[in-house]
Amino acid sequence: MAISRILLITLAALFVGACSQPPTPYAWQIPEGFPTPNVPVSNPMTEESVALGRALFFEPALSGNGAVSCSTCHMPAHAFSEPRTHSHGSTGDKVRRNAMALVNVGYNGTLTWAHNGFTTIEQQLMVPLFGEHPVEMGITGNEEAILARFKTDDYRQLFAAAYGDEAATFDRVVKALASFVRSLTSFNSPFDDYAYRQQDDAMSESALRGMELFFSERLECFHCHGGFNFTQSSKHAFQQLDLQPFHNTGLYNLDGEGAYPQEDTGLVEITLNAADMGKFRAPTLRNIELSAPYMHDGSLPSLDAVIAFYAAGGRGEGINSPLKSPFVSGFTLTAEEHQDLKQFLLSLTDEEFVQKRENNAPTLPPKVAL
Numbered sequence: 607m608a609i610s611r612i613l614l615i616t617l618a619a620l621f622v623g624a625c626s627q628p629p630t631p632y633a634w635q636i637p638e639g640f641p642t643p644n645v646p647v648s649n650p651m652t653e654e655s656v657a658l659g660r661a662l663f664f665e666p667a668l669s670g671n672g673a674v675s676c677s678t679c680h681m682p683a684h685a686f687s688e689p690r691t692h693s694h695g696s697t698g699d700k701v702r703r704n705a706m707a708l709v710n711v712g713y714n715g716t717l718t719w720a721h722n723g724f725t726t727i728e729q730q731l732m733v734p735l736f737g738e739h740p741v742e743m744g745i746t747g748n749e750e751a752i753l754a755r756f757k758t759d760d761y762r763q764l765f766a767a768a769y770g771d772e773a774a775t776f777d778r779v780v781k782a783l784a785s786f787v788r789s790l791t792s793f794n795s796p797f798d799d800y801a802y803r804q805q806d807d808a809m810s811e812s813a814l815r816g817m818e819l820f821f822s823e824r825l826e827c828f829h830c831h832g833g834f835n836f837t838q839s840s841k842h843a844f845q846q847l848d849l850q851p852f853h854n855t856g857l858y859n860l861d862g863e864g865a866y867p868q869e870d871t872g873l874v875e876i877t878l879n880a881a882d883m884g885k886f887r888a889p890t891l892r893n894i895e896l897s898a899p900y901m902h903d904g905s906l907p908s909l910d911a912v913i914a915f916y917a918a919g920g921r922g923e924g925i926n927s928p929l930k931s932p933f934v935s936g937f938t939l940t941a942e943e944h945q946d947l948k949q950f951l952l953s954l955t956d957e958e959f960v961q962k963r964e965n966n967a968p969t970l971p972p973k974v975a976l
C-alpha cells in the first residue's frame with residue numbers, strides 16, 4: 607500500500623514535471639547575416655511545435671478519409687511541390703493550381719499564387735485544411751473524428767511537449783503545421799556558397815555567365831525575382847515594407863484584352879479590379895530545378911520552356927496582351943546564353959534541403975490508425 611502510494615506520487619510528479627517543461631526556442635538554420643522570417647507573436651517557433659508540425663505534415667489521418675497528407679501535394683523530393691500540373695484533394699476534387707514549392711515560405715509577404723489577403727501561413731492553411739470548394743484535406747464535417755485519431759501515445763506526447771498538455775485541437779494543429787512550414791529554410795545551394803560563403807569555385811563559368819544575364823536589364827528577371835529569396839514578395843526583420851507585387855507575364859490573352867481562362871484569372875478574383883487580370887505572385891526560384899512543371903497552372907513543363915517563354919515575351923496571343931508587365935518584353939539569346947541561364951537556375955538547387963532528415967518522413971512516429 608505504502609509503496610504503491612509512493613510510486614503513484616512519484617509518477618504524478620514525473621508527469622507534472624514532464625508537462626511543465628517549457629518548450630525549447632527553435633534554433634533557426636540560417637546563415638549569419640540573414641534575417642529570420644517574421645513569426646506571429648501568437649505562435650512562437652519552438653523545437654517542439656516544429657516536431658509536432660512535421661509529424662502532422664506527413665500524416666494522412668489528418669485528412670477526412672485518410673487519403674492524403676500535406677506531403678501528397680508537397681513532396682520533399684520536389685522541394686515540397688508536386689510533379690503534376692495540378693493537384694487532387696482527398697475526395698478526388700480537382701485543385702486547379704500547381705502545388706507551390708515550400709521553400710523559405712516564412713519570408714513571403716503574401717501566401718499562395720494570387721491572394722493579397724493571406725499574410726500569414728496560419729491564415730492560408732485554413733484553405734487546404736477546411737476548404738470545401740475544392741475539398742483538399744476534407745476536414746470540414748469530420749472534425750471530431752479526426753481529432754479523436756490523435757489520442758495515440760506518440761501524438762499525446764508531441765502535443766504535450768509543444769503546448770503543455772495532451773489535448774489535440776485544430777488551433778494547435780494549424781500552429782504546429784505553420785511552424786513546420788516556417789522551418790523549411792534553404793540556403794545551401796552552390797549559388798549561396800558562391801555569393802554568401804565566398805567559395806569562388808562553387809559555380810561553373812557557365813552558371814556565372816547565366817547569373818549576369820539573370821541580373822541584366824536585357825533579361826529583367828531580377829525585377830520580379832529579386833533579393834536573397836528570388837522574389838520581391840518578401841517580408842522579414844530587415845524589410846517590413848508591405849510590398850505585394852503581382853504580375854501578368856503574358857501566359858494567356860483569350861480575348862485580345864488580356865483575359866485568362868475563366869477557371870483561374872489570378873488576383874482579379876480577390877480584388878475585383880479588372881487591371882489585376884492574370885496577375886500572379888512571382889515565386890521564389892530557389893530549388894526551381896525540382897519543382898517542375900512551372901507556373902500557377904503547371905503549363906510550362908521544363909526550365910527550357912520557361913526560358914523560351916520569357917525570350918518570346920509571353921506565349922501565343924499573350925505576347926500581345928495589353929495587361930502584360932512591361933518587364934516581360936522578350937529578348938534574343940544565343941544557344942550558349944540559353945544554357946548559361948539554365949545553369950544559373952540549376953545552381954539554386956540545395957541538395958541538403960531535400961535530403962535533410964528533419965525535412966523528411968522517416969523521423970516520424972508511427973502512423974495513426976483510422
Ligand code: HEC
Nearest residue numbers: 676679693694695703704705706711717718719734742783
Ligand atoms: C490537394 C493538394 C494539396 C494539399 C493536400 C495541400 N496543399 Fe498546400 N498548396 C497546394 C496548392 C495547389 C497551393 C497553391 C494554392 C493557391 O495558389 O491557391 C498550395 C499552397 C500552399 C502554401 C502557400 C505557399 C506560398 O509560398 O505561398 C502553403 C504554406 C501550403 N500550401 C502548405 C500546405 C500544408 C501545411 C498542407 C497540409 C495541411 C497543404 N498545403 C496541403 C496544394 C495542396
Ligand code: HEC
Nearest residue numbers: 825826827830853886887888889900901902912916931933
Ligand atoms: C514581370 C515580373 C517577372 C519577370 C520580369 C520575370 N518573372 Fe518569372 N515569374 C513571374 C511571375 C508572376 C510568375 C508566375 C506566373 C504565373 O504562374 O502565372 C513567374 C514564374 C517563373 C518561373 C516558374 C516558377 C514556378 O515555381 O513555377 C520561373 C522558373 C521564372 N519565373 C523564371 C524567370 C526568369 C528566368 C526570368 C528572366 C528571364 C523571369 N522569370 C522574369 C514574374 C516575373
